[in-house]
Amino acid sequence: MKFLILVLSRGEGPRVLKWGMSSQLGEFELIARYFKMESDAMLAQGKSDAGSRVLLGIGDDCAILKEAVGEELAITSDMLVEGRHFFKNVDPRSLGYKALAVNLSDLAAMGAKPLGFTLALALPHADGHWLEAFSQGLFEIANKYTCPLIGGDTTAGPLTISITAFGSIPKEKAIRRSGAKVQDDIWVSGTLGDARLTLAALRHELTISAPDLQSIQMRMHQPEPRITLGQSLQGVASAALDISDGLLGDLMHILEQSHVDAEILLGKLPKSGLLLQQSEAIQNQFAACGGDDYELCFTAKQEQRDRLNQISQELSLPLTRIGTIKAMRNSKPSIDLIDSTGQLLDKDATASLLRSFDHFA
Secondary structure (H helix, E strand, C coil), rough: CCCCEEEECEEECCCCCCCCCCCCCCCCHHHHHHEEEEHHHHHHHCCCCCHEEEEEECCCCEEEEEECCCEEEEEEEEEEEECCCCCCCCHHHHHHHHHCCCCCCCHHHHCCCEEEEEEEEEEECCCCHHHHHHHHHHHHHHHHHHEEEEEEEEECCCCCCEEEEEEECCCCCCCCHHHCCCCCCCECCCCCCCCHHHHHHHHHCCCCCCCHHHHHHHHHCCCEEEHHCCCCCCCCEEEEEEEEHHHHHHHHHHHHHHHHHEEEEEHHHCCCCCHHHHHHHHHHHHHCCCCCCCCCCEEEHHHHHHHHHHHHHHCCCEEEEEEHHHHHHHCCCCCCCCCCCEEECCCCHHHCCCCCCCCCC
16 A cells, blocks of 8 residues: 655754644643644544545654545645734634635645645744634634644744645646636636725725625635635636636736736626725726635636536536637737727736736735
8 A cells, every 4th residue: 555645844854744832831732722633533534535545644743645546636835924914913713714715725726625734833922712713713614625634833933824735636637727728718706806895995995884894804804715616627627726816917827837818808807796886997906906816717618618607507606707818929928908898908007907916015
C-alpha cells in the first residue's frame, strides 16, 4: 500500500504540523480545547473520502494521507493578515469561516474535492473567547464540506491566519487556467459586487440601510465556495478560476495562461437587486473589479451551453454568460469592455475597471 506523507518546512527547520505556543492556556490545552477534539470527531465519522484518506492527523510530526489510484492531489495556500485582509475587530466566528472558505474556493476552481487542511495561526495573545468563536466558524465550514483539520502550527505574533488545503481530482481532470480557446463563452456563477458593496458601507463610502446591509454582508464575511459546481465543470469547462481580487483582473490570468483576448459585456454581469439600486458607474466598478466575490469564472465551448444551463438548474445556482474569448491581437492579452449601449469603452474607462486588488499596493 502506498502513502503520501505531507512534509512542509518552516524557516527554522522541519517543525511541521506541530502546535506550539506559550500562553496562559498552555500549548497542548489550546490545541485540545479548540481544535483537536473537533478534528478527531470529524475524522471518526468517516464522511466521504476524507475520513478514509487521512491516516494520521493532529498529534504527530506529519499528517499522512493515503494515496488513491487514478487521482491527483491539489494543494492551495492562503494567508489572511489583520489590517490587510480583515478589520481589527472582525467577528472571529466569521473570520474562521472565511479563512477556510477562500482556500476551498481555490479547490473548487480546479474541480477538486476537499480532503483536509492545515492551519498556521499567529496570535497576539491566547484569548479563550476569541479562539472558541474562531474555531466554531472554522469547523462549521469544515464539516459542511467534509474537510478535516489535519495539523498546523501556532505562535505568538500579529494576528495572521495561514491555511493550506488539500483536495483530490480524478487524473487529468483538473480545470486549469490555460485551456481557454477562441470562441469559447465566458461564464460566471452567482452574482458579483456585493462584497465590495458591503465594504463600501462599512467604510462609509455609501449609505446603505441596516436591513439592506444585513442582507448582503455575508457575501463578504462568509463567502460560499462553489465546490459542487467545480466538480460539475470537469469535462465541461475549458478553463476556470475563482474570483478573489476582482473579476476582470482575475480573468486576465486566464487570458495570460491561455494566450487569448476577451470581450466582456458589462450589462451582462450578474448583480444583486441591491447593487442594481446604485449608479451604473458603481455597479460596473463593484461587479468588474470589486473582489472578494469567490464565485467561479470559467470558459466553455459554445456547444456546452445546454449542459451548463442544466447544471445551473440542478444546483439552483445562476450561471451567466458574460462574454467571449477572442484571438490575441498583440503580444499581451487584452479585454474589450462593451457598455450597456453596445459601445466599446475607451482606454481610460477600461483601465479603471481592469484594476484588481494588489496585496502590496
